[in-house]
Amino acid sequence: MKILLITEQHDAKWNKVSFETLAAAQQIASEAKGSLSGVVIGQGVAALADELAAYQLDEVVLIENALLEKYTPDGYSIALKQVIEQAKPDLVLLPHTYQVRDFAPKLAASMGKGMIGDCVGYRYEGGKLIFVRQMFQGRTAADVIFQGDAPWIASFQAGAFRADLAGKKSDGKATVKSVSVELKPEAIRTKPLELFREAKQAVDLTQAPILVSVGRGIKAPENIPLAEKLAKAMGGELSASRPICDEGWLPMDRQIGSSGQTVSPKLYLALGISGAIQHVVGMKGSRTIVAINKDQNAPIFEIADYGVVGDLFEIVPALTEEVEKSKSS
Amino acid sequence: MNIVVCVKQVPAKDAPLAIDPSGTWIRETDISFETNEPDTFALEEALRLKEKHGGEVVAISMGPERVKQTIKEALAKGADRGIHVTDDKFHALDPLASARSLAAAIKKEKFDLILTGLQSDDHGFGQTGVLLAELLGLPHATIIMSIEAQGDHLRLKRELEAGWFQWVELPLPAVLTIQSGINKPRYATLKGIMAAKKKEIAAVTRESLGVPAPLTQRVERIYVPHKTKKTEFITGTPKEIAAKLVEKLRHEARVL
Numbered sequence: 392m393k394i395l396l397i398t399e400q401h402d403a404k405w406n407k408v409s410f411e412t413l414a415a416a417q418q419i420a421s422e423a424k425g426s427l428s429g430v431v432i433g434q435g436v437a438a439l440a441d442e443l444a445a446y447q448l449d450e451v452v453l454i455e456n457a458l459l460e461k462y463t464p465d466g467y468s469i470a471l472k473q474v475i476e477q478a479k480p481d482l483v484l485l486p487h488t489y490q491v492r493d494f495a496p497k498l499a500a501s502m503g504k505g506m507i508g509d510c511v512g513y514r515y516e517g518g519k520l521i522f523v524r525q526m527f528q529g530r531t532a533a534d535v536i537f538q539g540d541a542p543w544i545a546s547f548q549a550g551a552f553r554a555d556l557a558g559k560k561s562d563g564k565a566t567v568k569s570v571s572v573e574l575k576p577e578a579i580r581t582k583p584l585e586l587f588r589e590a591k592q593a594v595d596l597t598q599a600p601i602l603v604s605v606g607r608g609i610k611a612p613e614n615i616p617l618a619e620k621l622a623k624a625m626g627g628e629l630s631a632s633r634p635i636c637d638e639g640w641l642p643m644d645r646q647i648g649s650s651g652q653t654v655s656p657k658l659y660l661a662l663g664i665s666g667a668i669q670h671v672v673g674m675k676g677s678r679t680i681v682a683i684n685k686d687q688n689a690p691i692f693e694i695a696d697y698g699v700v701g702d703l704f705e706i707v708p709a710l711t712e713e714v715e716k717s718k719s720s
Numbered sequence: 721m722n723i724v725v726c727v728k729q730v731p732a733k734d735a736p737l738a739i740d741p742s743g744t745w746i747r748e749t750d751i752s753f754e755t756n757e758p759d760t761f762a763l764e765e766a767l768r769l770k771e772k773h774g775g776e777v778v779a780i781s782m783g784p785e786r787v788k789q790t791i792k793e794a795l796a797k798g799a800d801r802g803i804h805v806t807d808d809k810f811h812a813l814d815p816l817a818s819a820r821s822l823a824a825a826i827k828k829e830k831f832d833l834i835l836t837g838l839q840s841d842d843h844g845f846g847q848t849g850v851l852l853a854e855l856l857g858l859p860h861a862t863i864i865m866s867i868e869a870q871g872d873h874l875r876l877k878r879e880l881e882a883g884w885f886q887w888v889e890l891p892l893p894a895v896l897t898i899q900s901g902i903n904k905p906r907y908a909t910l911k912g913i914m915a916a917k918k919k920e921i922a923a924v925t926r927e928s929l930g931v932p933a934p935l936t937q938r939v940e941r942i943y944v945p946h947k948t949k950k951t952e953f954i955t956g957t958p959k960e961i962a963a964k965l966v967e968k969l970r971h972e973a974r975v976l
Contacts, residue, residue, distance in 0.1 A: 505815065580859035714966055
């Protein structure tokens with residue numbers, strides 16, 4: 392099996408999820424006795440290709456073009472299609488980032504192929520590669536297989552594999568092959584303009600040792616102080632899942648998840664949070680996770696160390712009282 | 721500005737899910753369905769653009785008979801017409817086959833813009849918008865947080881990861897996928913519900929669109945995910961739970 396890994400960088404800085412997918416690609420290559428090439432795409436990114444070449448792979452493909460300096464879905468799709476048609480891989484792997492979501496389905500469709508996106512794992516059984524992804528907001532998992540001819544295109548969710556397990560070569564480096572692509576300015580229809588951050592990050596939740604996080608289960612903005620009191624009693628910060636910030640009940644800088652902050656506190660309390668993938672990727676590295684939810688089937692319980700199935704409006708005040716009592720004793 | 725907005729019907733958020741005998745989908749009997757929440761933001765954005773710039777909003781949905789309810793809701797909120805691509809086995813299609821069918825139906829319309837939600841709460845592929853753009857030969861942008869129409873092009877605010885945003889411009893016609901939270905979706909008014917009764921829903925079978933649908937992927941089985949952690953469930957009265965939990969957090973996990 393010939394595997395092509397497509398890495399991601401912005402302004403010549405890695406998107407680190409690339410190395411998680413590298414770890415996955417190495418593992419598949421070793422199980423399926425295949426070869427692995429890594430692609431670095433952009434402009435002025437030769438140093439990154441050189442860095443990638445120190446890892447365990449057979450070859451690094453460097454695609455540089457002035458029109459690829461800033462990401463556009465047109466530029467990336469046209470360039471990568473040429474590379475894939477030339478390299479003829481069986482499997483193309485990508486990290487499931489916002490950028491990959493923006494271009495990879497298009498790239499696949501431009502070759503008449505499909506993409507299995509946002510996978511959380513895979514199994515290699517009897518020569519067959521099975522991808523595992525989540526459905527129904529994480530309430531069920533699904534085994535998915537490709538149909539039809541290669542190339543098959545798949546992406547792995549952030550956090551699905553460990554970047555620190557990506558193996559380096561014991562000595563030497565893989566060869567870096569420069570591949571030129573044909574790209575015309577008029578083929579790029581979107582014009583990328585400036586990048587910016589909205590709100591000043593008033594709170595840095597990544598530094599908080601304890602987070603008390605609220606989700607839809609909190610029901611109304613007037614109930615937020617309930618969680619705030621608990622956070623205060625515990626000496627932690629208040630955070631939330633996306634819908635709460637969308638509603639404006641808490642500011643955006645309190646948001647945990649793929650579009651917010653990624654945290655790993657020593658204690659994470661999830662109050663009325665169902666545990667949708669987008670939230671879980673932002674907090675599953677927490678040392679101890681407590682989930683309080685009325686739905687015993689909520690996916691949040693899959694990653695919780697301690698679970699309480701019940702009414703948070705009864706349990707949270709009791710918990711606040713108990714924490715205050717234990718602190719004064 | 722004529723806008724086509726794609727809306728999907730999915731199992732209600734709190735619907736108890738049971739896996740059907742095929743092992744590849746859920747049992748649809750006895751559960752309620754609702755409009756996919758991310759699509760409600762796309763619909764609202766379409767209605768606001770229409771109110772500002774004029775034109776027509778067409779709501780399109782694919783699926784079995786029950787999907788009509790989702791189209792009716794869109795009409796009650798202010799969409800002008802509906803298109804129902806009927807297919808009882810819609811759930812078994814892959815993203816590319818779904819998008820090909822929708823593209824074939826949308827192609828017959830005169831439109832300037834296609835809007836979709838970010839992803840669906842059932843399959844969660846998050847590919848339909850991007851695929852429609854490729855299949856219809858249009859530019860696209862995803863995860864949009866604001867739309868400004870400026871003549872023959874759009875100025876858009878895209879959400880990136882970790883709190884970053886980017887302005888992008890693209891020419892019309894185009895496809896956008898809308899980020900949840902971009903607006904506050906309206907409720908249907910009684911007047912809207914009454915008016916919707918007179919609005920047209922054109923039904924077209926998926927087969928009649930003549931789209932070849934060789935699947936590129938197939939779900940072999942769905943199942944309740946394996947737990948990666950052993951969860952200790954704490955029970956009792958709220959007071960007992962609080963006491964046990966604090967005890968465990970202090971002395972067992974040592975995090976408090």
